Amino acid sequence: MQLQFTPAELAFRDQVREFLGQALPAALRARLTDGAIPAREEIIAWQRALNARGWAVPHWPVQWGGTNWSAIEHHIFQDELQQWPAPATLPFNVDMVGPVIAAFGSEAQKRRFLPRAANLDDWWCQGFSEPGAGSDLASLRTTATRLGDRYRVRGHKTWTTLAQHADWIFCLVRTDPTVKKQQGISFLLIDMRSKGITLRPILTIDGSHEINEVLFDDVEVPAENLVGEEGRGWDYAKYLLSRERTGIARVGSSKQLVRRIRQLAASTRRGPRVVLDDVSFRERLVLLETELKALEITQLRVVAAAQRSGGRADPLASLLKIRGSEIQQGLSELLLEVGGARAARSAPEESDSAMQWLARAAPRYFNWRKLSIYGGSNEIQRNIIAKAVLGL
C-alpha cells in the first residue's frame, strides 16, 4: 500500500503539465480561473489540440484513439487538466456517445462517427431527459416508428446541454410502445440539421444559455443510425451512465478553486483588513479542504479498484457525485462570501478583467446549484447507494 505516485507516474504528470503550458492559451486559463465559461470555438480548439497530441479520447479503444493508460494515469491526466484549469473535453463526445458506439455500434458507425467525435468535427449532445421524466428515464415518451429503412421520431427532449452548438444528438427513443418501462427503448443517432427539429433555449437562473429543449416533429432518421439492437437502448444508456462518472467528483477543479479562493481572500479588502483575516472564514475554508482531501483519497481508492477490476462500475461513484457536488457548491458559497455585498454588482460590461471573478461569483453560485440536480440528482444517488450498497 502506498499513496505516493511512482517515478513513472510523476514523469507522466510532468509531461501533461508541459503540454498544458504549451498548448493552452494563458488568457483562456486566466479566464477559466475566474469562472468564465469557455466559448464554443475555444472548446473545439482545445479538444483538437488534445487530439493532435493523442490525448482527446484516452479511454477509448486504442484503435479509435485510446491511450491504454492505467487507471492512475487517467486520474493524473484528469486531475492536472482540472487543476490547471483547462477546458474539459466535450463529455457528450468523449465520455458518452463515443464509448457507446465503440462498444455497441456497427463497424460503419465506428468509422463514420468516432474519428469526427474525437476531433470534435461533430459536436454531440444528449437526448435523454424529457419533460416529466427527469430522473425517471424509464418513463420516456419520445417515439421512433420504423417505416422501412427509416424511423419517424416524434417527441420532446429537454435539459439538453449545449444543444445550440450541436451537430448531432444521441437519443433514447421508444421503438416498441407495447412493452413497458425500460423495454422497448432504443438508442438512436440523429442529425441536428434534420427537418422537423426545433431548438428552444432554456435560460438558467444565472441568465446563461447552457440547456435547451429539443422538439422532434416527425423527424426522419435513417435506420442505419440505430446503435446496436432495437429495444436495448436502456442497457446502452446504463453502460454510458456508469462510465459518465469518471472525474465526476471534480477534485482537481476544487483544489484549484480552494487555492484561488485563498488567494482572493488574501487580497480582498474589507475595511482595514482582508477577508482571509477572518478566523471563521478561514476555518470554513479548511473544513471544506479536509472534506476535499478525503474525497481525493476516496477517488484514488475507486481508481485503484478500477485498475484491479478492469474498469467495472463502482457504487462508490455515487458517493463521489454527492460529495463532489456538495464541495463545489460549498466553495462557490465561500467565493461569494469573499465578494460580499459587492458580488451583487453585475458587470458584464466590466472592462477591468481583474474584477471578473467578482462579477462571476454570484452567477457561479446560482449556476452550480445544478451540480446536485443534473446527471442524476443527489437524491437519486442516495437511492442508488441505499439499494445497491446498503441493501435497503
Next chain:
Amino acid sequence: MQLQFTPAELAFRDQVREFLGQALPAALRARLTDGAIPAREEIIAWQRALNARGWAVPHWPVQWGGTNWSAIEHHIFQDELQQWPAPATLPFNVDMVGPVIAAFGSEAQKRRFLPRAANLDDWWCQGFSEPGAGSDLASLRTTATRLGDRYRVRGHKTWTTLAQHADWIFCLVRTDPTVKKQQGISFLLIDMRSKGITLRPILTIDGSHEINEVLFDDVEVPAENLVGEEGRGWDYAKYLLSRERTGIARVGSSKQLVRRIRQLAASTRRGPRVVLDDVSFRERLVLLETELKALEITQLRVVAAAQRSGGRADPLASLLKIRGSEIQQGLSELLLEVGGARAARSAPEESDSAMQWLARAAPRYFNWRKLSIYGGSNEIQRNIIAKAVLGL
C-alpha cells in the same frame, strides 16, 4: 402587537422570582446548574413547596388546584423555573395523569387521586411504550382481561421513566383484542405495589438509572381504576400527549445553559488563554443563541395563539420539540467542548464541587441524546408536521 410584557405580567414574574429565592435551597440550585439530577426527595420537597404556594398544578381545573393563569402567565412561570434553574414538577403527575383524570375520570377518582398527585404523595409513572412499540403505540400488546370487578393485566412496558420511585402507573392496555389498532385500548391506573409487578432497571448510556421495564404477570386491578370508558384509552392518550408539549422546547433551561457555558468558557483555561477567547467557539455559541431566540419567540407565538384559542393543541408544538431538543443537544456539545479532553475524566468521588460541571459534561451529552428520541422521536414529529401542517 407587542413583545414586551405588561406591568402586571412583570409583577407576576417578580413574584415567581421572589418565591424561587425563598423556597429553593441554594445548594440544590447550584447543583442543578452543574447538570446534577435532583434526588427523589428533592423533587418531592420542591413540588410540595410549590403546592403549598398553590403553584404545583397551575393548569389543572381551579377546583383541583389550578390557578386560572393566562397562557402568558403559565409561560412566565415555566420560563422562570427553567432559568433559575429549579427542578421541574413531576410531569407524570402534573402534565399527564392529572389532566386526564380531571377531564375523564370519575368523581371518586378525582377525589382519590388528584390531591395526592398534586402534592406528590403519589409518584406516578407512565406505562405506554412496549418493546417493539416505541413510537407506534397503536400496536401495543399488554392485555387487561375483565373478570367481574377486576382486570387481569399481562404484559410488558418499557422506557418507563423513574418507575423506581413510583407508587402508581397509568397504563394503556388492550381490553378488546378482537378490534384492531387504536380501538380496544383502555386507560388503566395500577398500584405499583400490586402482586405480579416486576421492575427491571434499564441503565442509560451515561450510566444513570432513569428508565425501567415494568412486567405485569397476571396483575389484578380493581375495575374502578379504569379511567373513562373501555376502548377509549387512545383518545385519552392523545389528549395527554397534546398537552404534554407545554414547555417542551425548554427555552428557559437553554437560556440558563447558554449563560452558564459562557461563564465557564470565560474561566476555563486552555494553555495561555481561556476557551471563550476562541473565535470559532464564540461564534458557534451565538449561532445557537440566535436559534434559541427565534425559538423563544416561536414559543411565545404558540402561547399567545393558545391564549386566543382557549388552549387547543397547536401543530407548531412539534416544531418546538424538534428545535428545542436540537438546541439543547447542541449546547451539551458546547459544554463538552469547554471541558475538552478533561471531560473524559469521570469523577463521581470528586470532592471539588467546583469541578462537578466537568464531571457531568460528558454524561449530560450522552444522556441528552434521548431528547430527540423519547416522547415521540424527532422523526415522528417530522411525520406529524408533514401530515398535519403541510398536508403531504
Next chain:
Amino acid sequence: MDFSLSDEQRQIQEATQRLLADRYGSEARARYAATPEGYGREMWAAYAEQGLLGVPFAESLGGLGGGPLEVMLVMEAFGRALALEPYLATVVLGGGLLSRAGNEAQRALLARIAAGVLTLAVATLEPDSSGAPCDVGTRARRSERGWVIDGAKTLVAHGGGADRLIIPARVGGERTDTDGIALFLLDAQAPGLSRHDYATQDGLRAADLVLNGVRADDADVLGPAGAGGAALARVIDEGIAALCAEAVGAMSALQEMTLEYLKTRQQFGVAIGQFQALQHRAVEMFVVLEQARSMALYAALSVSDDRPAERRRALCAAKAHIGRAARHIGQEAIQLHGGLGMTLDYAAGRYFRRLTMIDLTFGSQHDHISELAKSGGLEQGSV
C-alpha cells in the same frame, strides 16, 4: 405581550397585499423591471394613493404614524411579490434619516415622499468599506461657501433613479468612528456627482457614485455636521429589520411554491411529496421559515430599542438568522424543484436570487455572527 394585529395594522397589510396581488403578476413585474428606473412608476403612485409611502412618518408630516411593525407588514408583502419599488431606499432609509436627523424644513420633505413625488437613495457602502454602518471614507471639507465632498460610493440601491441622494461623508474622526459623520442631502444632478447605474444580480437597480468636488451648503446637511453617525447606524438597523421582513415574505412564497410542486409533480408514478425523505426536508423548510418569521418579529420589535448596543445585538442576531434561513430555503427550494428550479423563467429562481442578495446586504450572516460574538452574545446576565 400580544401578537395580534391592530385594525390599522391589518388595513395596511391588506392594502399592500391587495395591490400587489392585483397588479404584480410575473409579466407586469418583467415590464416594470425593464423600465429605465427598474420599477413600476404606476405602482409607486398606487402605493402613495393608499398611504403606504407614509407608513412610518408622523401624521403631522403626511404619514400614517406607524412604526417598525407597520413597515414589517409592508415589506413582507413586498417580499412575497418580489416588488421592485424603492420602498426600502426611499421610505425606510431616506425617510428614516429625514425623520431622525432632519430639521423642520428637511422633514417637510416627508410629505413629498408620502405623496409619491420624491424618491431618495442612501449611499451606505463604499468600494473599500467593511460594511460597518459608520465605516465612511468619503470626505467633506469646509470651503468658504459651505462644503466640498470627495469620495466614492457603491451599490447604492436605486441610486441611479432617485431624485435626491443622502451621502454620508466624514468631516472628522477616524474612518470607523460614529462621530464625525455628516449626512448630505444632495440633488441627484449636483455638479461633480457622477452616477453609474446597473442591474444587480437579483434584477434590482443600484448605482456606483463618484463625488468629485461636489459642493453643498450647510442647509444640505441633515442635523449638525459630524453628528450623523448615530442616526445612520439606527436607520441601517431599521433597514435590516425591513429586509428581514422582506426575506420572510419571499421565503413564505418560495416555501408554498415548493410544497405545491411536491404535491403535484409526479415521478415513478406518484407525487414526489409522497417520498418521506423529501417530506422531512419540506418539514425542515417549514421549521426554518417559522423560526425566521419569529426572528423578523424580534427584529421589528427590537429596532425601537433606544439603547444602541442592545438594539444592535438584536439586529445582528436577526440578520444572521434570517440570512441563514434564506440560504437554506433558497437552496432547498431549487433542489426540490429539480431541473425546473434551475430555469430563469420559473419564479423560484428569482426568489432564490433575491434572498441571496438580502443575505449580502447590510452585512452577511457571517458578518453578523462575527459581530454578535465579539459583542458578547444575547444572553449576558449572570447565573
Next chain:
Amino acid sequence: MDFSLSDEQRQIQEATQRLLADRYGSEARARYAATPEGYGREMWAAYAEQGLLGVPFAESLGGLGGGPLEVMLVMEAFGRALALEPYLATVVLGGGLLSRAGNEAQRALLARIAAGVLTLAVATLEPDSSGAPCDVGTRARRSERGWVIDGAKTLVAHGGGADRLIIPARVGGERTDTDGIALFLLDAQAPGLSRHDYATQDGLRAADLVLNGVRADDADVLGPAGAGGAALARVIDEGIAALCAEAVGAMSALQEMTLEYLKTRQQFGVAIGQFQALQHRAVEMFVVLEQARSMALYAALSVSDDRPAERRRALCAAKAHIGRAARHIGQEAIQLHGGLGMTLDYAAGRYFRRLTMIDLTFGSQHDHISELAKSGGLEQGSV
C-alpha cells in the same frame, strides 16, 4: 500508488481480527474492564504471542519492522472490537518514543514490550495545558546527582497500571517551545510519584500523576535532555494516526450495527429501513464512514513525512475530519436505534462513548480545524 495490502500486512490484519473475534465478546470485554488494570492480561499475552506488540519496531529489536500502515490495521481491528488493551499507550506512544529518542540500552526495552512483559504510559497532558504537544509546564531541574522533577499530569492513558512512565518535563525554554523538553523514563514506583487511577467516560483507564521532587538519573532521559520536543510531537502525530484508525474500526462496527437494525426492526408493520428518510440518513452515514476511511489512510500515509509542518497539517486535517465523522456517526447510530440506542447494555452506546472520547483526545475537531486554519490550510500552492 497502490491501496492493496501486502501479504505481511494481510497477515497482521487477519491475526488481529481473528484474535479479537474469538476472544472479545461483550461478556469477555466486561470481564477485562472489571480487572484492576482495566484490560485483558491474557489478551495482551496473546497479542505478544502473535507478534502484534512488536509491529512497528525494528526486526533487530524483536519487532516486525512495520510502519504506520501496519499499526493502522491493528488499531482498526481494535476499534471494531472496542479493545481495552494499552496498545496505543505502550506500543505506539511509549514504543515510539523509545524508538525515536532512546539510546541503545533504552531501545533494547522494545523487545520486552514486544514480548508482552513491559507496559508503558506517556503523560501527554497537564491540568492546564492547551493540548498542544509541546505545551509542557512540568519542570525538571539539575541536582548534584541528576534531575529533580516537579509537576502534574492528567488523563495519562493507562497511567495507573503501566510498569514505566514517560514524563515530558521542561528543562529550558518557554512553556510551548519545542526546545527545552526532556523525556524521562521513570519507574512507576518512583518515590515522589503519586498516581490516581480512574475509569474514563468511555470505560478505559487513565490516571492523574503528581510529581513531587521525583529524582531521575541522566540515564533515565530519552536522548539529549532538552531535545525531546520533536520526538514527542512526532509520536503524538503517530498516536493521532492510530486513533484515526481506531475510530474507523469503531465507526464501521457502528454503521453495520445500525444498518442491521434498520433491516430487522419493525414499525408500523414494515422494517424501518423501508422509510426513505431513514434510508437517506443511512446513506449519509455510509458516505461519512467511507470518507473517514480515506482520511485514516491519509493520516497513516502522511505520518511518515519527515517535514514537521507538512506532517502536522495532514494530521490536523485527518483528526479534525475523523472527529467530525465520529460525532456524526455516533449521534446518528444512537438516533436511528431509538430507545434501544440509549441503553447501557447495548453495544452502540459503548461505541458512541469511545468515539466521543477519541474526538477529545490529542485535540478535538475544533482544535485541529483552528490549528490548520492558522497554518494556512492544505492547498497552499499558487495558481
